[in-house]
Every structure is written in structure tokens, then in C-alpha cells.
Amino acid sequence: MIQTLTSEAAEAVAAAEAAQTVDELDQLERKALGKRGFVAAAKKAIGALPPEERKGVGRAINGAKASVEDAIALRRTTLASAQRALQLEAERMDLTEVPIRPEVGHGHIITQTWEELEDVFVGMGFRIAEGPHIETDWHNFDALNIPPGHPARDGFDTIYVNHGQPGSTLLRTHTSPVQIRTMLDQEPPIYIVAPGRVFRRDTADSTHMPVFHQLEGLVIDRNITLADLAGTIDAFVTAYFGKSFPSRLRPNYFPFTEPSAEYDLRQADGSWMEMAGCGMVHPNVLRAGGIDPDEWSGFAFGFGIDRLAKMKYGVEDLRDMFANDVRFLSQF
Numbered sequence: 001m002i003q004t005l006t007s008e009a010a011e012a013v014a015a016a017e018a019a020q021t022v023d024e025l026d027q028l029e030r031k032a033l034g035k036r037g038f039v040a041a042a043k044k045a046i047g048a049l050p051p052e053e054r055k056g057v058g059r060a061i062n063g064a065k066a067s068v069e070d071a072i073a074l075r076r077t078t079l080a081s082a083q084r085a086l087q088l089e090a091e092r093m094d095l096t097e098v099p100i101r102p103e104v105g106h107g108h109i110i111t112q113t114w115e116e117l118e119d120v121f122v123g124m125g126f127r128i129a130e131g132p133h134i135e136t137d138w139h140n141f142d143a144l145n146i147p148p149g150h151p152a153r154d155g156f157d158t159i160y161v162n163h164g165q166p167g168s169t170l171l172r173t174h175t176s177p178v179q180i181r182t183m184l185d186q187e188p189p190i191y192i193v194a195p196g197r198v199f200r201r202d203t204a205d206s207t208h209m210p211v212f213h214q215l216e217g218l219v220i221d222r223n224i225t226l227a228d229l230a231g232t233i234d235a236f237v238t239a240y241f242g243k244s245f246p247s248r249l250r251p252n253y254f255p256f257t258e259p260s261a262e263y264d265l266r267q268a269d270g271s272w273m274e275m276a277g278c279g280m281v282h283p284n285v286l287r288a289g290g291i292d293p294d295e296w297s298g299f300a301f302g303f304g305i306d307r308l309a310k311m312k313y314g315v316e317d318l319r320d321m322f323a324n325d326v327r328f329l330s331q332f
């Protein structure tokens with residue numbers, strides 16, 4: 001009987017070692033160690049044995065049972081870890097398509113243009129000045145020789161802010177008030193450019209936005225003339241576009257300059273493009289800035305940054321620059 005037990009145990013151990021799945025092992029366990037298994041049958045048979053043999057056979061049964069249990073447990077661990085490895089492999093994510101370094105963005109086309117412009121002017125000896133977006137009516141108009149009731153006020157489509165006296169506070173309609181703030185803030189000689197955001201009650205179309213960007217220039221020194229103005233803008237255009245253009249100063253009117261002009265560039269097709277408003281700073285403006293017009297003179301200019309970017313990069317519609325579609329923006 002012991003011999004039979006031993007060989008049945010050996011057979012079960014071998015089957016356990018050969019099992020390929022956990023299911024197979026479960027079946028085997030039930031078959032060998034369950035109610036109808038050989039261990040149970042042997043236990044039942046013990047009763048029929050002579051008492052002196054029972055002890056030896058009992059020990060053999062326990063030994064056989066333990067060896068089968070051990071073999072099943074060992075195999076179960078092995079199969080379980082193999083199965084886990086298989087599962088992990090199946091669930092593994094393929095990370096090879098994710099770029100090692102995520103794509104890096106860059107400045108907006110307007111920011112780039114703004115910074116290039118600053119660089120060019122800084123290279124010419126100018127300093128950068130700034131002013132607030134929310135301005136007083138005095139800085140935006142009065143001090144620039146545009147008193148209340150002046151028709152030039154109507155041309156600006158001003159957005160007023162509900163603060164203080166009605167009409168006293170507004171979103172600046174141009175960067176020109178930075179001229180006033182700079183003059184009040186520092187002694188001449190002054191060589192500054194003031195890039196910044198400006199606001200007008202305007203409907204967006206291919207050439208207008210209600211929020212846009214200007215760059216203001218102001219030079220105050222002794223014996224400054226219109227020739228200095230023309231020479232400065234010419235030098236700027238050459239540096240910015242990388243080549244010189246035929247240019248002209250066309251008489252115009254601005255309340256804050258006298259004389260005033262429009263600076264035009266001749267394009268390849270022979271047509272003229274308005275680039276900047278400019279002129280010699282009006283004595284009233286110098287006085288508002290606390291500067292003596294008998295001692296100092298100066299010139300000023302102002303142009304649209306967005307317009308310049310549109311022209312340099314050949315953008316058709318200004319609105320594209322502000323729609324924030326990355327497919328458009330990533331081109332620049």
C-alpha cells in the first residue's frame with residue numbers, strides 16, 4: 001500500500017510540475033487531494049489494516065499528501081508569476097512614440113516683432129519706456145494738445161472706464177501719453193521708445209483690431225530738426241527690414257506735433273505704404289511735460305507693431321494673428 005501511495009504521489013507531483021495553467025493545477029489538486037482522491041481513499045483504507053501497520057501507513061499518507069501539496073503550491077507560484085509577466089507585457093504601453101523632449105513653443109508673432117523692434121532701437125541708443133493701459137484723459141488727450149472739444153478726440157473711438165468723473169479715465173487710445181509721462185519723469189536729453197497695447201472702440205476686420213499695439217518714439221535734445229527725424233526712421237527701417245527702402249515724409253496733421261508728417265515707404269510694386277505718424281513735438285506738449293520749448297526741441301513718431309508684423313511676414317488678415325490657432329502661429 002505504501003508503494004502504491006508513493007507512486008501515486010510521484011505521479012501527482014510530476015503532473016503538478018507539468019501543469020501549464022493555474023486552472024490545470026486546480027483540477028489536479030481536486031483530483032489528488034479531494035474527497036475522491038488517492039489520499040482520501042488511502043485514509044479510508046487505513047481502517048482495514050492491522051493496528052501495527054496503521055502508524056507507518058498513516059505517516060506515508062501524510063508524507064504523500066505533503067509532497068503533492070508542496071509541488072502544487074510551488075507550481076502555482078511559478079505559473080502565477082509567469083502569468084503576471086504575460087499580463088504586464090500585454091498591458092505595457094508603447095512609449096517610443098512619445099517624443100523624449102516635448103515640443104518647445106516660442107513667442108507670439110507680435111511678441112517677436114515687439115522684441116525685435118526694441119532691439120533695433122536699443123541698438124540705436126534708445127531706452128524703453130512704459131505707461132499704464134488705463135490712462136487719465138489728461139495724459140491721453142489734454143497734455144498732447146488735444147483739449148476737450150477738440151475734433152481730434154472724435155477720431156479716436158475712445159473706450160472710457162467707469163471711474164472718477166465721467167470721461168476722466170479711459171483705456172489709452174495710443175502710446176503717445178507715454179511721451180508725457182516720460183517728460184514728467186526725466187530730464188532731457190530723452191531718447192525713448194514705448195511699445196505697448198492700445199485700445200479703440202473698433203470692429204475687428206482684416207486691418208483693424210479693437211486691441212492692438214503701437215510703438216511710440218520720442219527724442220528731446222538741443223537743436224533737433226526734421227532731418228534727425230527722417231534719418232532716424234530711415235536707419236530704423238534699414239535695420240529692421242535688413243534693406244533700405246525709398247521713403248518720403250508726407251505732410252499731415254497731428255495735434256501733438258508741428259509740423260506733422262506721415263512717413264511712407266515705397267514698396268516693390270511702386271506703391272507707397274504709410275508706416276508711421278511723426279513730427280516735431282509741439283511746444284504745448286513740451287510745456288505739458290515740464291520742458292522749456294525755448295531750450296529744447298524734439299521729434300516723435302508712432303506706428304503700429306501689428307501692421308509692421310503683418311507686412312514683414314506677409315500676413316493677409318490681422319485677425320489671424322489673434323485667433324490663437326497654433327497651426328497659424330507656429331509658422332512664425
Ligand code: DAH
Nearest residue numbers: 174176277278279300301302
Ligand atoms: N498717436 C498717433 C496715433 O495713434 C500716432 C502718432 C502720430 C504718434 C504722430 C506720434 C506722432 O508720436 O508724432 O494715431
